Amino acid sequence: MTEAECVECGADVTLHDDLEVGEIIDCGTCGAELEVVDVSPPVLERAPELEEDWGE
Amino acid sequence: MTEAECVECGADVTLHDDLEVGEIIDCGTCGAELEVVDVSPPVLERAPELEEDWGE
Amino acid sequence: MSRFTAAVVGGSGFTGGELLRLLVGHPAFEVVQATSREYENKTVGYVHPNLRGLDLRFSSPEELESVDVLFAATPHGVSMQHIDSFRDAAGLVVDLSADFRLPEADAYDEWYDGHTATEHLADAEYALPELNRENLAGADLIAAGGCNATATLLAMKPLVDAGFVSDGDRVVVDVKVGSSEGGAGGGKASSHPERSGVVRPYAPTGHRHEAELEAYLGLSTAFTVHAVEMVRGASATCHAFPGGPVTKGDLWGAYREAYEDEPFVDVVAGGGGTYRYPEPKAVAGTNRAEVGFALDPGNKRVVAFGAIDNMMKGSAGQAVHAANVALGLEETTGLDQLGLHPVGSP
Amino acid sequence: MSRFTAAVVGGSGFTGGELLRLLVGHPAFEVVQATSREYENKTVGYVHPNLRGLDLRFSSPEELESVDVLFAATPHGVSMQHIDSFRDAAGLVVDLSADFRLPEADAYDEWYDGHTATEHLADAEYALPELNRENLAGADLIAAGGCNATATLLAMKPLVDAGFVSDGDRVVVDVKVGSSEGGAGGGKASSHPERSGVVRPYAPTGHRHEAELEAYLGLSTAFTVHAVEMVRGASATCHAFPGGPVTKGDLWGAYREAYEDEPFVDVVAGGGGTYRYPEPKAVAGTNRAEVGFALDPGNKRVVAFGAIDNMMKGSAGQAVHAANVALGLEETTGLDQLGLHPVGSP
Amino acid sequence: MSRFTAAVVGGSGFTGGELLRLLVGHPAFEVVQATSREYENKTVGYVHPNLRGLDLRFSSPEELESVDVLFAATPHGVSMQHIDSFRDAAGLVVDLSADFRLPEADAYDEWYDGHTATEHLADAEYALPELNRENLAGADLIAAGGCNATATLLAMKPLVDAGFVSDGDRVVVDVKVGSSEGGAGGGKASSHPERSGVVRPYAPTGHRHEAELEAYLGLSTAFTVHAVEMVRGASATCHAFPGGPVTKGDLWGAYREAYEDEPFVDVVAGGGGTYRYPEPKAVAGTNRAEVGFALDPGNKRVVAFGAIDNMMKGSAGQAVHAANVALGLEETTGLDQLGLHPVGSP
Amino acid sequence: MSRFTAAVVGGSGFTGGELLRLLVGHPAFEVVQATSREYENKTVGYVHPNLRGLDLRFSSPEELESVDVLFAATPHGVSMQHIDSFRDAAGLVVDLSADFRLPEADAYDEWYDGHTATEHLADAEYALPELNRENLAGADLIAAGGCNATATLLAMKPLVDAGFVSDGDRVVVDVKVGSSEGGAGGGKASSHPERSGVVRPYAPTGHRHEAELEAYLGLSTAFTVHAVEMVRGASATCHAFPGGPVTKGDLWGAYREAYEDEPFVDVVAGGGGTYRYPEPKAVAGTNRAEVGFALDPGNKRVVAFGAIDNMMKGSAGQAVHAANVALGLEETTGLDQLGLHPVGSP
Ligand SMILES: NC(=O)c1ccc[n+]([C@@H]2O[C@H](COP(=O)([O-])OP(=O)(O)OC[C@H]3O[C@@H](n4cnc5c(N)ncnc54)[C@H](OP(=O)(O)O)[C@@H]3O)[C@@H](O)[C@H]2O)c1
Ligand SMILES: NC(=O)c1ccc[n+]([C@@H]2O[C@H](COP(=O)([O-])OP(=O)(O)OC[C@H]3O[C@@H](n4cnc5c(N)ncnc54)[C@H](OP(=O)(O)O)[C@@H]3O)[C@@H](O)[C@H]2O)c1
Ligand SMILES: NC(=O)c1ccc[n+]([C@@H]2O[C@H](COP(=O)([O-])OP(=O)(O)OC[C@H]3O[C@@H](n4cnc5c(N)ncnc54)[C@H](OP(=O)(O)O)[C@@H]3O)[C@@H](O)[C@H]2O)c1
Ligand SMILES: NC(=O)c1ccc[n+]([C@@H]2O[C@H](COP(=O)([O-])OP(=O)(O)OC[C@H]3O[C@@H](n4cnc5c(N)ncnc54)[C@H](OP(=O)(O)O)[C@@H]3O)[C@@H](O)[C@H]2O)c1
């Protein structure tokens, strides 16, 4: 298992072994959705957010 | 029918004929509860409030 | 009374259904079309059980009838795209979306995803008669306000008009809304088990309705919107800090000044009984607004409240009200629904 | 249109408030009095926030005005006691309590605490026009039905009329009702924390409305009433076991026969969409009833449904409807409110 | 205490979440896997906010870990399809779906869409210990009951055991359920605005749980299920008509006989206070059942009530209870949650 | 583990019931007395249906047993009056009312109706361990915080500790609470029909909990409290305007610093999925708090959120937590309840 730093809150995020580019995982601390943009070494970015659409 | 001024919001309050000292009426405009403290001429005062008791 | 034909584009949605309810009971309107792509050819009552009695079927928005008034109750962006055909089909277009709410094209770049029909912006009038009555008569493009913006505008207008709050001042607006604000298409977070009983900060910051407050009251607001357990209703609590001293009498004066002649606004500010301040459930199903205030001398704060039905005064009711004004009808025509008491969580 | 003066005794209660809402919006009525002992001299809007606009104060029931129609919305036993003064004050008395609902004095001994004004029983007409229209014209004492009884009567009447269910048959009636049925005076069990979210068998057996079913449909029913989470609404699910074979077509025939000319009854029985069977929330705030059925061939069962707003079709609306008939007005006058969609738990 | 490893297939669903909640707090279990296709690699807390503290991510159901106990909380049909791999992965499989609930393959043809793994049916034990405790010890395939069936079985069992109701008798079962029964995937009718405040006959006739009543109590039932306003809870009101005379004492005897040694069943039948009969909100979040009865001598009827949390005693709690029995653990281990008072609409 | 005897004065009330629920499941406590004047000699289960299993009857508060810990859950003013006999009866008194919450007698004159037992004030420790852990060990008089204050204190503490908000700054606190806050004795405004579905400004200004914020964080707050539709839950939205620039990283740092070792506090601030910010329903029934924040750069605002169960973390849970600390027990003992998912409006 490897780790990477969450870009949102700075916590360590444990990564599973067969990590693939494009996968989305959530940070266990802040819950941010993170996209894997590179695997060796692992690099995470904030994934584009999918907001609930509230019309009003 | 006589009228008196609401001490809370300044609106005119229509008073019924057989007004008695101690009666409580509400202002038709602001809803304040007003106590009749004199009848001729009529004088109104804000009645002591009965709050819902929220313990917390 | 003169009679007008009307069409509702987006008639299967929530505010579209409200438009239909209002127009069906309106003595001056005759509904000739309600569109839906998903429910084409189904009866209106299939979707809206309260309109089972109505003998009308949904038709495609691709084939618009020619009418006196076209109401559009479609998601943001749709009216922009179809505004030419809407205006071809009808002399008066009343749009419930945000597409023509803001006066400046720039504002759409800042708050929305830009604007693709900017040439119509100058024609558009903001629907809220309490703010813009004088410009509605004879208008031919009307934009109904946002529901949270409407609750806030009505709550704050007297304070701005009376000069108690002014330009530089920052007002905190804490809004509570019902689930119908999300429209009929709701996703997972809108499912009953997940959405029930929440106090959920769904728009903690950056709410688009700040733009309407800026545009129509010149007010800087810091908005936070919470989803709470109700279907209908928007309630704005506005925390304002006037520069100088203000009394209860001043406040009563300001609110009376603003609303004593308004047919749809009640001032509710601390009387007796159970209902002492504005509450959305008291106005659910109606075009009424309750506004009010409380004075907090210790904090030099005025708390202003506005409570409406988001789909009525906050959208479809406001739209019909504005159309009444635009067409020269008595303002309250077709809008005399009374609220219910008691009522649960409407 | 002829105009009538009206008084509401018990105007501060729940159904009294509904009467006021209806009469205020009714073109043929003028409300001249609303009584309350507790709120004497307070404005009607103090108690009923939806009627803030009304310029009327509660007065004492001791001093009744002389009016054309007196509506009484008082607890059981009160009308009995005051019926002479009520009838002195008004040519037409419409009572919402159970005091004049049953035709026979004996029934009051069996189901209630006896009757103290039995001499008026013969004058009283049961208010539900769908059952008793022909006797209402010109009546001068009218008794509005019980809300659970009304929902059940409307659901079952077509089955009885068509002969699918008859005398000896035992029908199980499982009712679900909202909290407004308990009236404004609720005790501890009606407090919000205790009453919220319940499915509470509050009248598991021996419900008094069985007497109305017996009296007006000749039907033996085994009633169980549950309090559920809503404020307005009564929904009756009637499990009937016809002696012989019945088809869906037969059932549609029976319900259509019973209700196709009725202005306030919709038959809703298994169509498409979300609202396939009667639901109280679709009729909340209105005088409408939804009735329907489902066929269970495996169990040789017909399930009949009736959904109403307990305070409207189940009480105040029914009362005004009956008064319209009695006074020779168009039946639907003042009763054209439409339900809301979407709506939460009204 | 011996410890067992556990996996939850369908861990992102509603009952899967309940299984996780129970197993995480269970001293004899260690959760090593929770599957979800949609949320693969996301933390369990992403879906279940009450389990934020849990350090576990969803993994694919394609790659099952080898465990002592595999719990499956998947929609009908899934377990049937994967039963071989489930049983390969674990010595004990506990399935929450209907796939192994009925003893006979024929019944699946009648009530469901047939069965594709009939060779396992003979191995399956029905999970409800109150009915089937003696066969659970050492079982290696367990099928948790249906939630409506469970509420009904518990309510009726004492009447059947005591001989008050028997074979030929037709019992009317009128059920009220919360929205979590529909699972996490809900569609339009489950959206908050449409689902709120309903009394909606969602399964008016022909409910599949009739099959379980037939299979495990030998009872013919005429089921009708209503969706009502709550998220958790199933409440069954059973209207039974015993052949001969029955007294309250007889009924107390029957219920006490059935349940006095049962750790999870309380008999609640007409005492004092606010909570006199079984109510689902009193048991929400727990594995408890409240059962009770009322006697209606006039109608020769017994009304039997059963109230449970559909996801707990009606599913995940029952599953863990059965696993405890099967594994030789103290029955109540990990299942000692108490209900809440007051509580709204849980 | 050492064991302690406990008494609950006010055991028939809402927070008294919660204390009983917690103590009954707590391995270190044995409940020997629960008082109620109204329900003297009735079983605890008569009032609290979730505690039907408990073999204990209410007794009079006039005859207190001698115990290790006495918990008082009585209305304001009662503990003040009886504090001498409470302290005679028990070595440790934990009071849930406001009577010993504020350090200075003066504050009682300002915010309450004065204080009649000021000699005990110096002994009292504020119960919230996140603020006052170091002073609780060995305390013999503990005062549980106000529920709205607790939600706010937990939300704001990290901002104060990190220096983002300081003394002179005015923070707007907009609170939403459930009906259980009013206690079991509720009047008319708390009846189900009137209280359902509200967004009701019940304490628009001048809320007494401002005093606790001042006392324990040195913070000036402008409080407004709204009753909303739920039974359990308090949610504080705090609008703060830091003097200088703050980043999301700064905020995460501050909250992590404050709470990473706290067993009962989760930071929830804008992740993915449905539950992105603190929500009271996720912690209902538990001693957990969710806190979080959102950054509004445009308005130079930080919105801080705190969500708790008013009767648990906001009262009875906090009390037991503090007692654990005072008695040297593991802090989480008896407080490991998990929240429910999904759950409606608990
Ligand atoms: N809900 C509120 O409280 C509220 C308050 C204020 C303002 N508004 C505004 O009112 C508008 C409607 O909101 P709503 O809540 O009623 O939404 P909704 O329930 O989702 O309904 C949207 C309607 O638009 C139709 N529609 C969607 N896309 C379309 C397209 N491309 N062309 C034609 N018709 C289309 C839909 O029907 P088909 O897809 O079947 O065609 C449906 O009838 C939105 O702009 C919203 O911002 C809503
Ligand atoms: N609620 C329903 O859904 C429903 C449905 C069908 C039928 N009903 C029937 O309608 C009647 C009223 O029910 P409700 O729910 O409206 O009751 P409610 O809310 O309790 O109101 C009762 C009203 O009667 C007045 N009142 C009480 N005792 C009186 C007396 N001795 N003399 C004069 N006035 C008196 C009360 O005002 P003061 O005490 O201030 O004078 C109040 O205005 C009942 O008979 C009920 O059975 C109700
Ligand atoms: N809800 C209740 O009250 C209740 C009561 C009694 C019994 N039950 C039974 O319990 C079972 C689960 O119900 P629920 O309400 O928890 O359903 P749910 O919320 O819809 O959850 C279904 C779960 O199954 C997974 N899943 C779906 N299709 C799958 C497949 N083909 N292979 C593997 N996993 C699959 C889903 O996750 P992914 O799609 O992400 O893999 C999800 O985790 C059902 O059989 C139901 O009848 C439910
Ligand atoms: N509810 C909340 O969410 C909450 C949150 C934080 C703090 N609190 C505080 O906790 C305390 C209790 O609140 P609650 O909501 O649980 O109140 P409650 O439900 O009204 O209960 C009050 C209890 O006190 C007893 N009691 C009343 N007067 C008494 C007296 N003079 N002597 C002895 N016992 C008396 C009552 O029983 P009998 O009358 O039968 O004796 C009852 O058991 C209050 O101080 C409140 O401010 C409550």
Ligand SMILES: [Zn+2]
């Ligand atoms: Zn993170």
Ligand SMILES: [Zn+2]
């Ligand atoms: Zn006034």
